[in-house]
Amino acid sequence: MATLSDVARRAGVSPATASRVINGSSKPVTDELRERVLAAVAELQYVPNAHAQLLARSHRSAVGVIVHDVSDPYFAEITRGLQRVATDQGRLLMICNSYRDPDRELEYVELLRGHQVAALILAGSGYHDEAFTRQLNEKLAAYEATGGRVAVIGRHEHSGDAVMPDNRAGGHLAGRELCELGHRAIGVVAGPRILTTTTDRLAGLKEALAEQGRELPERRIRYAEFDRDGGAEATARLLDADPGLTAIVALNDSMAIGALATLRARSLAVPQQVSVVGFDDMPIARDVTPALTTVRLPLVDMGVRAMSLVLGAEAPAPRVEVLPAELIRRDTSGPAPEHRRETAGSAPRARRADAAS
Amino acid sequence: MATLSDVARRAGVSPATASRVINGSSKPVTDELRERVLAAVAELQYVPNAHAQLLARSHRSAVGVIVHDVSDPYFAEITRGLQRVATDQGRLLMICNSYRDPDRELEYVELLRGHQVAALILAGSGYHDEAFTRQLNEKLAAYEATGGRVAVIGRHEHSGDAVMPDNRAGGHLAGRELCELGHRAIGVVAGPRILTTTTDRLAGLKEALAEQGRELPERRIRYAEFDRDGGAEATARLLDADPGLTAIVALNDSMAIGALATLRARSLAVPQQVSVVGFDDMPIARDVTPALTTVRLPLVDMGVRAMSLVLGAEAPAPRVEVLPAELIRRDTSGPAPEHRRETAGSAPRARRADAAS
DNA sequence: TCCCTGCGGGAAAGGGCTTTCTCTGCGGTA
DNA sequence: TACCGCAGAGAAAGCCCTTTCCCGCAGGGA
Numbered sequence: 001m002a003t004l005s006d007v008a009r010r011a012g013v014s015p016a017t018a019s020r021v022i023n024g025s026s027k028p029v030t031d032e033l034r035e036r037v038l039a040a041v042a043e044l045q046y047v048p049n050a051h052a053q054l055l056a057r058s059h060r061s062a063v064g065v066i067v068h069d070v071s072d073p074y075f076a077e078i079t080r081g082l083q084r085v086a087t088d089q090g091r092l093l094m095i096c097n098s099y100r101d102p103d104r105e106l107e108y109v110e111l112l113r114g115h116q117v118a119a120l121i122l123a124g125s126g127y128h129d130e131a132f133t134r135q136l137n138e139k140l141a142a143y144e145a146t147g148g149r150v151a152v153i154g155r156h157e158h159s160g161d162a163v164m165p166d167n168r169a170g171g172h173l174a175g176r177e178l179c180e181l182g183h184r185a186i187g188v189v190a191g192p193r194i195l196t197t198t199t200d201r202l203a204g205l206k207e208a209l210a211e212q213g214r215e216l217p218e219r220r221i222r223y224a225e226f227d228r229d230g231g232a233e234a235t236a237r238l239l240d241a242d243p244g245l246t247a248i249v250a251l252n253d254s255m256a257i258g259a260l261a262t263l264r265a266r267s268l269a270v271p272q273q274v275s276v277v278g279f280d281d282m283p284i285a286r287d288v289t290p291a292l293t294t295v296r297l298p299l300v301d302m303g304v305r306a307m308s309l310v311l312g313a314e315a316p317a318p319r320v321e322v323l324p325a326e327l328i329r330r331d332t333s334g335p336a337p338e339h340r341r342e343t344a345g346s347a348p349r350a351r352r353a354d355a356a357s
Numbered sequence: 358m359a360t361l362s363d364v365a366r367r368a369g370v371s372p373a374t375a376s377r378v379i380n381g382s383s384k385p386v387t388d389e390l391r392e393r394v395l396a397a398v399a400e401l402q403y404v405p406n407a408h409a410q411l412l413a414r415s416h417r418s419a420v421g422v423i424v425h426d427v428s429d430p431y432f433a434e435i436t437r438g439l440q441r442v443a444t445d446q447g448r449l450l451m452i453c454n455s456y457r458d459p460d461r462e463l464e465y466v467e468l469l470r471g472h473q474v475a476a477l478i479l480a481g482s483g484y485h486d487e488a489f490t491r492q493l494n495e496k497l498a499a500y501e502a503t504g505g506r507v508a509v510i511g512r513h514e515h516s517g518d519a520v521m522p523d524n525r526a527g528g529h530l531a532g533r534e535l536c537e538l539g540h541r542a543i544g545v546v547a548g549p550r551i552l553t554t555t556t557d558r559l560a561g562l563k564e565a566l567a568e569q570g571r572e573l574p575e576r577r578i579r580y581a582e583f584d585r586d587g588g589a590e591a592t593a594r595l596l597d598a599d600p601g602l603t604a605i606v607a608l609n610d611s612m613a614i615g616a617l618a619t620l621r622a623r624s625l626a627v628p629q630q631v632s633v634v635g636f637d638d639m640p641i642a643r644d645v646t647p648a649l650t651t652v653r654l655p656l657v658d659m660g661v662r663a664m665s666l667v668l669g670a671e672a673p674a675p676r677v678e679v680l681p682a683e684l685i686r687r688d689t690s691g692p693a694p695e696h697r698r699e700t701a702g703s704a705p706r707a708r709r710a711d712a713a714s
Numbered sequence: 715t716c717c718c719t720g721c722g723g724g725a726a727a728g729g730g731c732t733t734t735c736t737c738t739g740c741g742g743t744a
Numbered sequence: 745t746a747c748c749g750c751a752g753a754g755a756a757a758g759c760c761c762t763t764t765c766c767c768g769c770a771g772g773g774a
Contacts, residue, residue: 001473001503003729003730003731004730004731004732005730005731013753013754014753014754014755015730015731015732015754016732016733016753016754016755016756017752017753017754019731019732019733020732020733020753023732025732025733027733027752027753028751028752029752029753030751030752030753033752033753045495045496045499047467047470047471048471048730048731049412049471049473049729049730049731050408050468050471050472050473051407051408051409051411051412051472051473051729051730051731052408052412052729052730052731052732052759053471053730053731053732054408054731054759055406055408055409055412055729055730055731055732055759055760055761056730056731056732056733056758056759057731057732057733057759058732058759070427070428070433071427071428071430071433071436071437073428076427076428079428080428095452110404111407113404114404114405114406114407114410115407115408116358116406116407116408138402139402142402146358228640228644257641257644260644261643261644264646283585284614284641286618287585287614287617287618287645288644288645288646289617289621289645289646290646360759360760360761361760361761361762362760362761370723370724371723371724371725372724372760372761372762373723373724373725373726373762373763374722374723374724376761376762376763377723377762377763380762382762382763384721384722384723384763385721385722386722386723387722387723390722390723405760405761406759406760406761408759408760408761409729409759409760409761409762410760410761410762411729411761412729412730412731412759412760412761412762413728413729413760413761413762413763414729414761414762414763415729415762
């Protein structure tokens with residue numbers, strides 16, 4: 001690989017001058033030398049060694065991001081928001097997938113710290129795991145002590161800046177909607193128990209039911225992986241145990257899609273026999289058939305805000321931005337079967353018009 | 358940030374010894390010193406500066422990857438394959454999204470070169486753009502001249518190692534299937550004209566029709582963005598121009614999903630009135646309703662092979678691995694309406710059993 | 715007793731770049 | 745004419761590590 005001094009030698013100047021030309025330094029260089037340097041760069045196909053540059057400038061610019069999985073639409077949307085702000089500010093993003101493995105998360109904090117990132121953003125559910133949380137906080141604190149900025153998205157455990165989707169309120173919305181539609185036998189397809197997102201959404205749901213004087217027994221909840229197959233499997237278990245269910249809440253849209261697959265395989269009509277409500281409103285939700293009723297979270301905005309927090313001015317006190325959830329009614333939810341008669345006279349709810357572009 | 362010499366000082370050893378302990382060097386260090394160093398590391402929360410390390414070891418290990426968009430399922434799957442091999446070999450991946458912008462692609466080649474990656478993988482369609490292709494090849498050649506390894510996935514333009522999905526054969530499969538089902542009025546929802554993937558798939562399709570003595574007139578093709586909204590929009594234009602279409606081939610699954618949305622919005626029954634065939638077989642294809650008939654590409658395997666090529670032994674001649682496409686029959690394709698009568702007696706094709714987990 | 719060997723440790727030389735500091739030579743002022 | 749100031753270029757000091765080379769010392773063989 002050609003180095004800066006190769007370029008300098010070829011241009012007949014000192015490395016200092018070459019560096020100044022290449023980086024557009026404020027220090028003036030005569031046009032003649034400038035051209036000689038640029039010519040040498042082109043001839044040698046010179047590209048500066050990024051590591052050497054990063055080492056020499058003490059200036060840290062990149063931002064580290066740890067998510068569960070960028071290819072999961074939930075994180076893809078968040079990442080889109082992060083990118084937008086980062087690109088505007090000329091920051092490079094280093095994105096790491098933890099695949100929901102706490103140890104890997106810890107490793108990535110170190111890795112990114114080692115790469116001298118200016119800030120660190122952790123997105124995705126926290127864990128009910130004291131030991132892990134303590135370890136993570138120690139690492140983050142150490143990082144912050146050296147001037148690093150940290151923000152989390154959707155995690156309680158960190159004491160600094162945070163962007164929090166209102167999972168609990170979202171769960172509440174889903175619960176209330178189904179209650180109002182007359183559902184009494186509601187099953188829940190939940191993500192892993194150890195995730196705070198699962199328990200938060202579940203708590204809101206329980207709260208909504210409690211307000212109607214009902215409760216959500218543990219046998220009506222099935223925990224599985226937060227993905228399509230987990231949803232399909234949990235739904236099957238739920239139906240096996242309790243064939244009389246008239247509604248299913250899936251704690252994210254991927255699971256909801258799995259739930260729909262299982263219902264279809266069992267020839268249960270949605271929403272006539274069983275209603276389904278998802279969570280997150282990922283883009284595909286409007287394209288499944290029937291289109292998925294779900295709780296929308298402002299995912300892109302969450303990313304935008306987190307990045308803004310971390311790149312903006314430092315605040316004296318930690319800032320927590322809570323972003324509201326919103327119920328999106330589509331076609332997988334309807335009145336409970338025993339209520340169908342009463343409501344049959346009224347026109348079916350119009351389908352949302354977003355199916356065609 | 359604590360540095361290695363801070364650690365050394367605190368442990369009362371030289372930086373050399375500290376380095377040896379931290380990196381598990383083969384050179385022996387007495388247990389006493391080793392412990393002192395490890396204690397100092399823990400106390401100072403020391404993390405080595407990755408840039409300094411990378412600079413000091415001349416050894417290059419990371420691999421650079423340029424894709425159009427990791428969150429697009431097509432690339433997500435490929436990336437999964439890349440990751441698998443890379444992780445096995447302890448390589449770090451640097452993944453960059455070009456968002457189908459040729460200039461950005463060029464920039465990323467430089468960026469990754471600057472980051473001293475050991476190899477470079479470009480995935481995703483090439484462009485019909487001489488100037489760009491030449492520039493890209495120059496940059497890649499310069500990189501290879503300094504010992505870098507390069508492989509491309511699904512691109513013709515590069516002369517080195519390549520993994521090529523058989524797009525043409527895939528297009529042929531889709532065309533033949535529809536012909537055999539009796540379709541004559543076939544419309545195509547195509548991606549951008551400038552992408553070689555679009556023209557390859559289209560060429561196969563035309564070839565299949567030609568074998569039946571038919572042709573695919575340009576008015577039956579609509580070019581749009583390679584995503585859901587592009588598919589919805591192109592389908593609408595296609596139907597407006599030619600309401601008698603009985604089949605639509607979408608050149609990727611995202612577009613197919615958009616096509617289904619438009620058909621649904623226009624109350625055209627799939628597959629009774631219009632058949633739809635997609636391309637790629639992304640995971641969601643089996644979960645839309647009706648489940649999508651599509652041409653499967655071995656995406657994960659493509660990633661695995663590309664990474665293996667690039668990390669394996671260097672070959673004297675460029676290797677090109679062509680991976681076959683396969684038709685996956687699901688529920689969006691059926692006999693053309695005018696043929697329905699003839700085939701009505703036969704049992705409907707069984708649905709694939711993959712809907713439930 | 716002397717020399718050689720080998721082990722454990724440190725000194726120091728990079729690795730490629732940025733940036734401060736220093737130097738030269740010129741034009742302008744007193 | 746002597747001096748000052750400044751523009752433009754280079755020398756050199758880092759940035760933080762890794763790794764080679766070298767040194768001192770203890771043990772073993774002659």
